[in-house]
Amino acid sequence: MNAQDHNRRIARWLLIPSVVALFIWMAVPLGMTIYYSFQDYNLLMPGFRQFAGFGNYQYFFSDPSFIAGLTNTLVLVGSVLLITIVLGTLIAVVIDQPFYGRNIARVLIIAPFFIMPTVNALIWKNLIFHPVNGLSAFISNLIGTTPIDWFSQYPMLAIIIIVSWQWMPFAILILMTALQSMDQDQVEAARLEGAGPVDIFRHIAIPHLQRPLIIVIMIETIFLLTIFAEIYITTGGGPGTQTTNLAYLIFQQALLQFDVGMASAGGIVAVILANIVAIFLIRVVGKTLAEH
Amino acid sequence: MKLHSQKVAKELTATVLCWAIALLIFFPIFWMVLTSLKTEIQAISMPPQLFFKPTLENYIGIFERSNYTRFAWNSVVIALGSSIIGLLLAVPAAYAMAFYPSKRTKGTLLWMLSTKMMPPVGVLIPIYLLFRDTGLLDSRLGLIIIFALMNLPIMIWMIYTYFREIPTEILEAGRMDGVDTRQEIMTIILPISMGGIASSFLLAVILSWNEAFWSLNLTASKAAPLTAFIASYSNPEGLFWARLSAASTLAVAPIVIFGWLSMKQLVRGLTFGAVK
Numbered sequence: 418m419n420a421q422d423h424n425r426r427i428a429r430w431l432l433i434p435s436v437v438a439l440f441i442w443m444a445v446p447l448g449m450t451i452y453y454s455f456q457d458y459n460l461l462m463p464g465f466r467q468f469a470g471f472g473n474y475q476y477f478f479s480d481p482s483f484i485a486g487l488t489n490t491l492v493l494v495g496s497v498l499l500i501t502i503v504l505g506t507l508i509a510v511v512i513d514q515p516f517y518g519r520n521i522a523r524v525l526i527i528a529p530f531f532i533m534p535t536v537n538a539l540i541w542k543n544l545i546f547h548p549v550n551g552l553s554a555f556i557s558n559l560i561g562t563t564p565i566d567w568f569s570q571y572p573m574l575a576i577i578i579i580v581s582w583q584w585m586p587f588a589i590l591i592l593m594t595a596l597q598s599m600d601q602d603q604v605e606a607a608r609l610e611g612a613g614p615v616d617i618f619r620h621i622a623i624p625h626l627q628r629p630l631i632i633v634i635m636i637e638t639i640f641l642l643t644i645f646a647e648i649y650i651t652t653g654g655g656p657g658t659q660t661t662n663l664a665y666l667i668f669q670q671a672l673l674q675f676d677v678g679m680a681s682a683g684g685i686v687a688v689i690l691a692n693i694v695a696i697f698l699i700r701v702v703g704k705t706l707a708e709h
Numbered sequence: 710m711k712l713h714s715q716k717v718a719k720e721l722t723a724t725v726l727c728w729a730i731a732l733l734i735f736f737p738i739f740w741m742v743l744t745s746l747k748t749e750i751q752a753i754s755m756p757p758q759l760f761f762k763p764t765l766e767n768y769i770g771i772f773e774r775s776n777y778t779r780f781a782w783n784s785v786v787i788a789l790g791s792s793i794i795g796l797l798l799a800v801p802a803a804y805a806m807a808f809y810p811s812k813r814t815k816g817t818l819l820w821m822l823s824t825k826m827m828p829p830v831g832v833l834i835p836i837y838l839l840f841r842d843t844g845l846l847d848s849r850l851g852l853i854i855i856f857a858l859m860n861l862p863i864m865i866w867m868i869y870t871y872f873r874e875i876p877t878e879i880l881e882a883g884r885m886d887g888v889d890t891r892q893e894i895m896t897i898i899l900p901i902s903m904g905g906i907a908s909s910f911l912l913a914v915i916l917s918w919n920e921a922f923w924s925l926n927l928t929a930s931k932a933a934p935l936t937a938f939i940a941s942y943s944n945p946e947g948l949f950w951a952r953l954s955a956a957s958t959l960a961v962a963p964i965v966i967f968g969w970l971s972m973k974q975l976v977r978g979l980t981f982g983a984v985k
Contacts, residue, residue: 446832646921
C-alpha cells in the first residue's frame, strides 16, 4: 500500500495550485474591500484618507438608492428565474416530442445563450424596443395602440425581458436533455393505465427534472445576481433608480463618483447578500450531489 | 390506418408549434443579421422592410473605420488564454479530488463553487487599484488572469463529474501494470474523458468571450475585447442601426457558430452529471 500512499501525496500536490489560486482570488480582494469600507477614501481627493468607522455603511444604508438597489436586485433575479423556469420547462416538454427539423429548431432555440450581453442589450434597445423605429412600435401601430416607450415606462420589465431571453435557452436545453433520459417504459405504463399528459408531466416528468432544475437555478442565480452590462447599456440604472441593482449602484459609486470607501461598503453588502443566497443554494446542491 | 394518420396529424401540429417557438426565440438574432445588410435609411424605415436589396457596405465600413480586428484579436487571445490556464489548473485538481477523495473533498468542492457566488462588484475596487498599481490595467494579461480564476470553479466541477464516471477498475488495472500518476492521467484518464474536458473548455471560452463586467471596467483602448467594442455603440453612434447590427453580428458570429458546433458536448457537461 506504499504506492497508494505515494500517489495520494502526489494527488494532494495536484490540488494545491487551484486551492491556492482560488483562495488568493477570494481572500486578498475581499480583505482589501473590507479594509477600504472602513476608510474615508475618495480617488478625487488624493492624500486624504482616514479611518471612518461604520460611516460608509451608515451612508450606504441611509442612501435611498440602497433599498432601491436591493429590491431591484431581488426583483430581477426572482422574475427572470420564474420566467425562465416556468416557460423553459413548458417549452422543453413541447419540443421534446418528435417533429420535423427538430435538430435545426434546437440550434435556433439555443442561440441567444451564446450572444454576449452587450450585443443582446443593444439589439433589444434599438431594433426592438425603440419607441419610434423599433419593431414593438411597429406592432403597436399595427394593432392601433400607442407605442410603448419601454425604457421610460416599464424599464424594469424591459430588462427582465431582455435577460430572460438570454437565459431561457439555457433552461430549455438542460431540461430537454434531462427529459430525453426519462424512462419511456414508465411513461408507457402510466399511459396504459389511463394517465393523461398532465398526469405524466406532474408525476413522472417533474420528479425526474428535480435535479436538473436545481442545477439551472444555481447557475442562473450565480449570473443573475451580478447582471451589469444589460443595465449599463440600456437604462444606465434609470430612470431615477428604477433599474439600479446593487452591482450597478456600486459601480456608480466606485468608477463614476470615485468614492472607494462607500463603494467598498456597498461591495461588502453585496457579498453578504450573495452569501445568504449561496448558503441556501450550496446546501441544496451539496445534498443532491451527495446522493449521486 | 386511422391510427397512422392520427400520428402524422399530431406530428404536424407539433412541428408547427415547435417551429413557431423556435422562430420566435431566434427572431431578434435574425432581425439583427437582416438589419446589418440594410442601408441606414432602410434600417430605420417604418414599416420595417423585410425585402430589400442587401448590401455589404456596413461590414466594409467597420473594417475600414474601426479597429475591429484588434478588438477581435483581443477577444481571441483572452478567451483562449484564460481557458487554457483554467484547464491546466482544473484537470489536476479534479483528478486529485475524483480519484483520491478525502473527508474534506466535498467541502473543498463546495467552497470552490462558493467563490463563484462572490459578486464581482464586491472586489472591483481592490482589483482595479491593484491592477492600476501593477500596470495590469487595460492589459490582456490582466483579463486572462481574472477570467481563468473566474471560470476555474465551474471547470473543476465539470471535469470532476466526468472523472467520477470513470470506472476505478480501469485505473487499478493500470496501477497493477505499474503506471505512475503522470502516465495514468495522460494515457488512461485524458483519452477517456476527452469529451468532458472539451466541454468544460468550450464553456470557459464562451463565458470569457461574452464576459462584460470586468472587460468594461478594466480595459480602455489597448486590451478591450469585443464586448467593450460593442458597448461603445451605446453612445449616439448607436443611432446608426445598420452599422451597429453589422458590428454586433461580427462580434457574436464566431462564438455562436462555435457554440452550435459544440452544443452536444456543452449541454452534457453543463448538467454536471445531474442527467445521465
